[in-house]
Amino acid sequence: MALKYSSITKKVIMALAGLFLISFLVVHLGINLLILKNDNRESFNFAAHFMVTNPVIQSMQWILFGGFILHILLGIALQIQNWMARPQRYKVEGFSHTSFFSKYMIHTGAIVFAFLILHLINFFFKAKFGDIPHIMINGQEYEDMGILVIEKFKELPYVLMYVVWLLFLGFHLDHAFHSALQSLGLNHSKYTPVAFGLSRALAILIAGGFILIPVLIYIS
Amino acid sequence: MNLTLKIWRQKNATSKGKFVTYKVNDISPNSSFLEMMDILNESIVLKGEDPVAFDHDCREGICGACSMYINGRPHGPDKAITTCQLHMRRFKDGETIVIEPWRARPFPVLKDLIVDRTSFDKIIQAGGYISVNTGGIPDANAIPIPKVDSDLSMDAASCIGCGACVAACKNASAMLFVSAKVSQFALLPQGKIEAAERVHNMVAEMDRLGFGNCTNTGACEAECPKEISISNIARLNREFLCSKIGAPKVKEETGGF
Numbered sequence: 001m002a003l004k005y006s007s008i009t010k011k012v013i014m015a016l017a018g019l020f021l022i023s024f025l026v027v028h029l030g031i032n033l034l035i036l037k038n039d040n041r042e043s044f045n046f047a048a049h050f051m052v053t054n055p056v057i058q059s060m061q062w063i064l065f066g067g068f069i070l071h072i073l074l075g076i077a078l079q080i081q082n083w084m085a086r087p088q089r090y091k092v093e094g095f096s097h098t099s100f101f102s103k104y105m106i107h108t109g110a111i112v113f114a115f116l117i118l119h120l121i122n123f124f125f126k127a128k129f130g131d132i133p134h135i136m137i138n139g140q141e142y143e144d145m146g147i148l149v150i151e152k153f154k155e156l157p158y159v160l161m162y163v164v165w166l167l168f169l170g171f172h173l174d175h176a177f178h179s180a181l182q183s184l185g186l187n188h189s190k191y192t193p194v195a196f197g198l199s200r201a202l203a204i205l206i207a208g209g210f211i212l213i214p215v216l217i218y219i220s
Numbered sequence: 221m222n223l224t225l226k227i228w229r230q231k232n233a234t235s236k237g238k239f240v241t242y243k244v245n246d247i248s249p250n251s252s253f254l255e256m257m258d259i260l261n262e263s264i265v266l267k268g269e270d271p272v273a274f275d276h277d278c279r280e281g282i283c284g285a286c287s288m289y290i291n292g293r294p295h296g297p298d299k300a301i302t303t304c305q306l307h308m309r310r311f312k313d314g315e316t317i318v319i320e321p322w323r324a325r326p327f328p329v330l331k332d333l334i335v336d337r338t339s340f341d342k343i344i345q346a347g348g349y350i351s352v353n354t355g356g357i358p359d360a361n362a363i364p365i366p367k368v369d370s371d372l373s374m375d376a377a378s379c380i381g382c383g384a385c386v387a388a389c390k391n392a393s394a395m396l397f398v399s400a401k402v403s404q405f406a407l408l409p410q411g412k413i414e415a416a417e418r419v420h421n422m423v424a425e426m427d428r429l430g431f432g433n434c435t436n437t438g439a440c441e442a443e444c445p446k447e448i449s450i451s452n453i454a455r456l457n458r459e460f461l462c463s464k465i466g467a468p469k470v471k472e473e474t475g476g477f
Contacts, residue, residue, distance in 0.1 A: 006423055007433045008460045078433045082391035085325050085432030091226070091239065092318045095292030096388045102437040103390055179436040185461055187454030 010074055015180035017071040022176060024064055029209045036216055041146030042137050048145040072113060079106045101174040108172040115165040122152060153217040162214045170207025177202050221247040221308060224316040227272055233330050249309040253296060254279060254286060256308055273332040279304040281445060284382030288333055289320040294384035294443045302382060302445045322383050324392035326429040339429045340381050340397060346425035347418035348401040350410055369407045376403035378446040385440035391432030396440035398426050399456035400448045406459050416463035423460055
């Protein structure tokens, strides 16, 4: 049971799971951006087909679920301990100089998680168990995941919901990469400032890249 | 200067405690914060009431006793100082100042602004020492130590154990304190012998006492009167991981709940 571990071990597991989830986001974004390509959704559908049929990716999917569960459960466990460490709060607090988003990881994390469930219902479970229209590419039949995405993002409420969700994902990511490195003990007088920059860049690029998709689909 | 003070008053460790508002008048902007507190206490004593209890000792920023959480910051506004080094010129005339004790489960309030910081002593007792007899002053070049390492070790050793890191941390984590106390030894050859055991025992004691977990916000570093860097926390994490991987198997202990 992970709760039996010391605070540092828990945080190391948290960091490793977090870094793994970032790598997943990068792959996910890469595939999503294909939908913006003007080729009648061909490359997007091809990539989506590859992701659901390739056995390596399929087994990685379970590791990914494990990563999510570890990151979320340990995050909650650590947060409960943190709240318990200060039973009586200050009347005036929080004027120390810190990065803004680092103080709200549990809150941004909770929002990201809530929308994640909705997102899985919208796309993942539909792709797995739902009825998806098919399309012919080079004489072969493929699931048309692309049309599912495009139809969803023609509706304004969905677009707005996704933009807000992804903004919170960006806020969460702002204190992610460099914080994970620090938890793993990787701190360096020269490279830690670079890690801070990289962390912010990742937050902006990942959240911005994902936001681009519903927005561009809606206005086109 | 005329000021309004909202101060946490608590009779003893078991009573409930509440904020009491006091007015102090004609305070010199050049007086220190603790002198202002002394003036306040004189006026309270003259009224025949119980003066505000607060920890203080050296009044020159080296003992770390003066634990006051002032307007949402340990040791008040200004960087790298203790409360005794804070001056009233940092406040505006007519300002309201809220003064609270350190708040953390392992630092219970004893009276008013005084908290029990025995938890830090317990962490030190768990491993913050070297158990060899070092004898007399050794020859300076008998054990060569790189200048960078000795400087970093000295930086870590400048921790005065005041608890501002715990007070500032939103999680009441003692990681900066523990990391400084581990680092000062981990960087030197004399400390390397017991390194694995030390880091394991000190972290286990920290967890057992119910301090929170570090979330790398950096509030501790920003408030430390001795400007101890959070790079020490990374070193602590490294030392801990190395002790797990390199040292013989030991059972981990959990804290909190």
